Amino acid sequence: MSDLERSIIEKLQVVPGERFSLKDRDPRDSSLFGDEKETKAATATLAKSIDALQDRLYSEGSRALLIILQGTDTSGKDGTIRSVFNSTGPLGVSVHAFGPPSRLELEHDYLWRVHAACPRRGTIGIFNRSHYEDVLIAKVRGLASKEAVEQRYEQINAFEKMLVENGTTILKFMLHISKDEQKERLQARLDDPAKHWKFNPSDLEDREHWDEYQEAYEIMLQRCSTPHAPWHVIPADRKWVRNAAIASIVKATLEDMNPQYPNVSWNPGDFTIP
Template identity: 80%
Template sequence: MADQEQDLRKTLRVEPGEKARLKDRDPRDKTIFEDSDETKAATAALAKDIDILQDRLYAEGSRALLVILQGTDTSGKDGTIRGVFNATGPLGVSVHAFGPPSRLELEHDFLWRVHGACPRRGTIGIFNRSHYEDVLVGKVRKLAPEDVIEQRYEQINAFEKMLAENGTTILKFMLHISKDEQKERLQERLDDPTKHWKFNPGDLEDREHWDDYQEAYEIMLNRCSTPWAPWHIIPADRKWVRNAAIATIVKATLEEMDPQYPEVSWKPGDFKVF
């Protein structure tokens, strides 16, 4: 792996046991990628590389990659999916957006709906929001008793370890934006008629709890960054930096997985197409 990729992952990763402080991470940081035009071109090339690696993963059919995107409203989860996975063949990629749980889902444990959405072998699964909503919104909005929320951190760690031990590599990205950037993006949704459908008045209610959410995110990062499923804090105020960072880490991870096309039992020379 290139030294730049190693440095990037080391810079953005939350090491297990580390006490991450979001105030110490600049959401507008562009030191890791300085030139926007060059970076955008490099990201497009990375997306094509990811497509090639995903094809090998699909052909191999024995392992999976789960990409978890978590962030406040307007942090760019949809944009990341478009920017990083736009060149990837749809056959081997699944995207699952987690909204409020249904009545049926509430009748089960909080991970029940998540397990069913995990990627099958040979594919890349992308979670737009995830089971971490249950220790973020659940905590801030007090949707469950505090002792129940407390239990969920280790339950999540155990769940993700089980996935990892059964062939699913897990990448977790916290899209870190500033409160000012969120304000601009929400206002843009109000000003642009083509983006009205994206605006949810409930986003303004969550914005009133900004500090509470930041604290909940820090607890999540500190409690649930593990050797088998580490968190990465991605500076997301600049969309091109966000996409480049995530694309770099996804490609490097797939290269480490090194999926291989399976060998066949027959020889091409034994056949002729008429």
Template identity: 85%
Template sequence: MTDLAKTLMEKLRVDPGEKARLRDRDPRDKSLFGDEEQTKENTAALAREIDTLQDRLYAEGSRALLVILQGTDTSGKDGTIRSVFNATGPLGVSVHAFGPPTKLELEHDYLWRVHAVCPRRGTIGIFNRSHYEDVLIGKVRKFAPDAAIEQRYEQINAFEKMLVENGTTILKFMLHISKDEQKERLQARLDDHTKNWKFNPGDLEDREHWDEYQEAYETMLHRCSTPWAPWHVIPADRKWVRNAAIASIVKATLEEMNPQYPKVSWNPGDFHVE
């Protein structure tokens, strides 16, 4: 693990039991990075190294990595996936975007649809939003009783611990943007006809609940940052910082997992291709 990756993980991690205060974490922080263009080049190099490590993970076939991206509208979940995993082979990566639950999903417990799309062994799974919607929008918009929301924090912790104990490493990233930055990005979607399709009028309605969402995120970070699956709060106002930070942590985590190509039971020298 590089010194930069270690420093990033220590600075951005929410320690178990810590009461995270988002207003104390600068969403525009770039202090751990140097020149913007050089950082972008480094991120591209990290993406290629992630591809190499993912190839080993796929060949090993015994463990998985789950990357959870959670953030308010326009925080950059799609952009992160494009930047960090753009070089990774499609066979070994799955992306699942969680929208409103379907009628069938509502007929099951709220984690049923999540478990069904967790990454299989040998792969990296990416969640664009996640089960944490059930303690965020579910809490703010009163989609479930307060007592049910309260139960979910420990249920989620237990669910993630079960995944970890069965060979899935979990990385959780909260993409932290400012209200002003979100305003600019929403307006950009309205001003650019090629991005109009990304604009959802409901985003403006959620924006009216900004403070309530920030409080819900702080509760989520406090209650669900665990030793087996800690949260990292990523400064996301600057896209290049967001991408560089997440790429560094993903690469360092895969290096720590240290997947190995399997040894074959036969001697390659015994064969010859005509």
């Protein structure tokens, strides 16, 4: 792990057990990086490194990496996936976007659909939104009782610990944007006909509950940043900073996992290709 990667993790990670406030994290912070053009080029190089490491992970076939992207509307979950994993072979990567639960999913516990979407061994799984919706929107919109939401923090921690103990490394990223930045991005969707499909009137309803969501995120981050699956708060007002930070942490994590190509039982020199 490079000194820069270590600095990024130390600055952006929510330390388990410590008091935390989103107001202490600047969504426009770019202090960890230098020139924008150089950082974008470095991010493209990181994406290629992630591809090479993912190839080793896939061939090893014994462990998995789960990446959770959580953030308000327009925070850049789709953009992160395109920018950080654009070079990664699709065979070993799965992306699951969690929307409102179906009737079948509602007939099970809230983690049932999540467990079914977790990455198989040898792969990287990316969650665009996740089980954390069940302590965010469920809390703010009153979709579950206060008692149920309160129980879910420890249930989620236990669920993630079980995944880790069975070979899945977990990276959790909260994409932190300002209310002003969200306003600009929502307006851009209205102004560009090619982006109209991205606009959802319900986004404006959620925006009316901005402060409540920020409070729900703070509680989630403090209660569910654990030693086995810590949260990282990513400054996301600047897309190039967001992409560079996440790419750096993903690459460093895969290097730390150090997947290995399996040994073969035969000698390549014994074969002649006709």
